[in-house]
Amino acid sequence: xxxxxxxxxxxxxxxxxxxxxxxxxxxxxxxxxxxxxxxxxxxxxxxxxxxxxxxxxxxxxxxxxxxxxxxxxxxxxxxxxxxxxxxxxxxxxxxxxxxxxxxxxxxxxxxxxxxxxxxxxxxxxxxxxxxxxxxxxxxxxxxxxxxxxxxxxxxxxxxxxxxxxxxxxxxxxxxxxxxxxxxxxxxxx
Numbered sequence: 465x466x467x468x469x470x471x472x473x474x475x476x477x478x479x480x481x482x483x484x485x486x487x488x489x490x491x492x493x494x495x496x497x498x499x500x501x502x503x504x505x506x507x508x509x510x511x512x513x514x515x516x517x518x519x520x521x522x523x524x525x526x527x528x529x530x531x532x533x534x535x536x537x538x539x540x541x542x543x544x545x546x547x548x549x550x551x552x553x554x555x556x557x558x559x560x561x562x563x564x565x566x567x568x569x570x571x572x573x574x575x576x577x578x579x580x581x582x583x584x585x586x587x588x589x590x591x592x593x594x595x596x597x598x599x600x601x602x603x604x605x606x607x608x609x610x611x612x613x614x615x616x617x618x619x620x621x622x623x624x625x626x627x628x629x630x631x632x633x634x635x636x637x638x639x640x641x642x643x644x645x646x647x648x649x650x651x652x653x
Contacts, residue, residue, distance in 0.1 A: 471519050472586040473512055474571040474593060476601040480560050487558070489597050490571070494537075497589045499575045502537040503558045504544060506568035507615050508622050510642040511608045515572050517646050518543035523576050525650070536576060546623060546645030555622070570607055571599070609639050 480486045487503070494501040509515060522539040525531045531539050532548060545553035558569055573589050594601060609616055616638060619625070623645050630638065 469516070469520055469523070470576075470586060471516070471572055471574040472590045473515055473604055474573070474590055474599055474601060475506060475569070475604050475607050476594075476599040477566050477568055478597055478599045479565055480558065480567050481565075483558060483560055486597060490593065493589065493592055493596060494573075497585065497592070498577070499573055499586070499589055500536040500540070501571060501573050501589075501593065502540045504541065504556050504570045504572070505558055506570045506607055507618050508556050509544070509570045509607045510619060510639045512604045514607075514639070514642055514646065515544065515570060517643055519572060519574055521646065521650065523574070526576070530650075536574065540572065540574070543646050543649055546642070546649055548649065568602075569599070 478486075490501045490503055504515070518540050521543045522531070522536060525543075526536060526539060532542055533539050533550065538550065538553075541556055542548065542550065542553045545556040547553045558567060560567060571593060573586050573593065575586060593599065609619065616635075619638065619642060620630070623642055625638065625641050625645075629641055633641065
């Protein structure tokens with residue numbers, strides 16, 4: 465029996481002076497509310513559908529005992545990155561470059577349990593995340609590819625999408641190629 469998807473995505477900018485402290489804060493909130501929280505570099509996300517697809521596939525893999533890791537957050541990251549190698553998938557996680565004081569992030573909060581009445585709880589968790597880590601929330605639509613040329617280039621490079629592939633399907637289908645990479649992880653297992 466498959467669990468109903470219960471997740472909330474927060475997109476926005478956040479000041480991160482120390483990545484370990486940032487991740488530790490998220491881990492503490494996740495533990496407190498008994499949910500999974502995964503933060504990703506928004507510049508490598510092709511839109512909300514990209515995250516939802518990764519979450520669904522990670523939960524399904526876990527339910528079917530076909531998961532690569534025992535950590536749902538890391539499993540979500542593997543699917544979002546379309547990669548089996550944990551080290552390569554971690555590149556999609558949050559990191560801060562020298563001199564960078566603000567980072568665009570996508571944070572997904574997931575309750576994979578079968579408990580009822582949890583959607584309201586995820587709103588509460590999202591508010592706690594925003595408050596504790598200081599996210600300047602943006603609409604989820606800001607994650608979409610159409611808006612930024614440099615983001616498209618970064619995604620093509622990260623997902624190893626070739627010019628031949630883009631030429632075959634057309635530039636507007638870049639998002640579909642990313643979703644294909646997410647789906648292909650099941651085949652590669």
